[in-house]
Amino acid sequence: MPTPVIDIAACEGCGTCEALCPDVFEVVDEKATVINPDGCDTCDCQEAVDSCPVGAITLED
Numbered sequence: 001m002p003t004p005v006i007d008i009a010a011c012e013g014c015g016t017c018e019a020l021c022p023d024v025f026e027v028v029d030e031k032a033t034v035i036n037p038d039g040c041d042t043c044d045c046q047e048a049v050d051s052c053p054v055g056a057i058t059l060e061d
């Protein structure tokens with residue numbers, strides 16, 4: 001299962017990733033954090049990657 005990684009400098013805090021994968025991402029102080037890197041089996045982390053407006057999320061094996 002790939003693990004999501006956030007480019008904090010690029011993140012704009014829009015909340016899209018949290019809306020798609022609330023078990024994986026949480027936006028705190030306008031920056032997304034990965035609260036559960038193993039949680040991509042609960043949602044579509046690839047959709048979060050594809051939906052991030054600034055391309056700040058990558059999936060690492």
Ligand code: SF4
Binds near residue numbers: 010027032057
């Ligand atoms: S979708 Fe991208 S820009 Fe928006 S909060 Fe998540 S990581 Fe940040």
